[in-house]
Amino acid sequence: MKIIPELQDSIEFYIFWIFAGLVFIQLLYSIFFFGRLAFWKNKTVSSDFPPVSIVIAARNESDNLYQNLPKILEQNYPAPFEVIVVNNQSIDDSKYLLDALSRQYSNLVITEVERSKHLAPSKKFPLTMGIKKASYEHLVFTDADCAPASNLWLRKIVEKFSDKKQIVLGYGPYNKRRGFLNKIIRFDTTMIAVNYFSMALNRIPYMGVGRNMAYTKSAFQSTSGFKSHYSLISGDDDLFIQEAARKNNYTIQPDPESFQYSEAKDSWKSFVLQKSRHYTTSPHYKVFKKMMLGIYPASLILMLIFFILLAFQSGWWIHALAGFGFVTLIKWWLLGVCFKKLKSPGFIALLPLTDLVYVLVLPFFYYSALQKNSSKWK
Incomplete structure (x- = not known):
């Protein structure tokens, strides 16, 4: 059995060292990216709690508003806060429900957007209306179909603001239900x-x-809002962030008490449409970010291909197994810590397999998004 390839073995030589390079990329990426999150210490940035405006854009969400809005309005927060609900062209009972809730909660502010065929079917217009209506500088965003993990949700999100941190990225997991799709x-x-x-x-x-x-x-106004990508259905949570996040003025909040839970799609068709819609903005990403997002899945797929090629070369399977096994164990460990931090421990046992299947399926959603755009909001 050969320890390293010999130069005269031209095919095996190139296959081995390409495979080794891909293993190195996977290892480097896992340590510098997954490892950074895995061992990141979540600390409170500021103990000052400014007044806050919560903005919710809702369309035909009367049932969700009835169930979730009181949980937002009754947050345990030490400073004044208002909840602005932009009722965007709803034809259900949202208006009557909101009127009733406004008599019960003094911090509820309602903005009505009348039906119009000239309005784009996206959240950007109602969000902009809500931001203009907001009384306070600090804005927090969620959806009508989301329920906070605790009554400390608002406190946990806002505590990450500071003079230097103007953007806070939170997490919105889905409720656990039965079924493979979930x-x-x-x-x-x-x-x-x-x-x-x-x-x-x-x-x-x-x-x-x-x-x-x-x-x-201020962060919103620094980009003229959603002006540069207003014509797109999506982009309020990715293209905007790419424009507004600069000079380290952003931070993350992975504290479980800060999560916002919602219900997942209940059919494969709706899930595929949702994923495809999310990818419609990806062609507008800058080349560098496209490259950084593509390095991991591309190198993993190529590493698998070269692993299979080496495994069928007489005397080389041990090299392939050692390299593939080592990087898989490191990723398993680091991703496992990340998943545990985000309260998803049930996926850790099969992470090596699910991670591989996941990157193989991703191109399907990406190219599906390029083929068609979904014009349906929500």
Whole structure:
């Protein structure tokens, strides 16, 4: 059995060292990105709690508003806060419900957007209306179908603000339900969070989730709002972040008490449409961020291919197994710590397999998004 390839073995020589290079890339990425999140210490940035405006854009959400809005309005927060609900062209009972709740809660502010065929089917217009209506500089965003993990949600998000930190990226997991689809969606959501948290910690912020993020009016005005990508259905939680996050003015909040939970899609069709819509903004990413986001899945797929090629070369399977096994164990460990931090321990046991399947499926969603755009908000 050969210890290292010999120069005269031309094919095996190149296969081995390409494979070794891919193993190195995977190892480097895992340590510098997943490892950064895995061992990041979550500390309170500020003990000052400014007055806050919570903005919720809602469309035909009467049931969700009835169930979740009181949990937002009754947050345990030591300073004044208002909840602005922008009722965007709803045709259900949202208006009547909000009117009733406004008589019960003095901190509820309602803005009505009348139906119009000229309005784009996205959240950007109602969000902009809510921001203009806001009385305070510090803004927190969530959705009508989200329920805070605790009554300390607002406190946990806002405590990450400071003079230097104007953007806070939170996490919005889905509720655990029975079924394989629910598991797929929850894994996908956790993996996305691991990626955007890790990227942000390495000073490459590229997205947050609109159902749980915060920023100041100043940060919003610094980009002229959503002006540069207003024509796109999506972009309020990724393209905006890429423009507004600069000079380390952002931070993350992975504290479990700061999570916002919602219900996952209940059909494969709706899930695929949702994923495809999310990818419609990716062609507008800068080349560097596209490259950084593509390094991990591309190198993992290539590493698998070269691992298989080496495994079928007589005398080389031990090299392939050693390299592939080593990097898999390191990733298993680091990703496992990340998943545990985000309260998803149930996925840790099968992480090596699910991680591999995940990157093989991702191109399907990406190219599906390029083929068609979903014009349906929510």
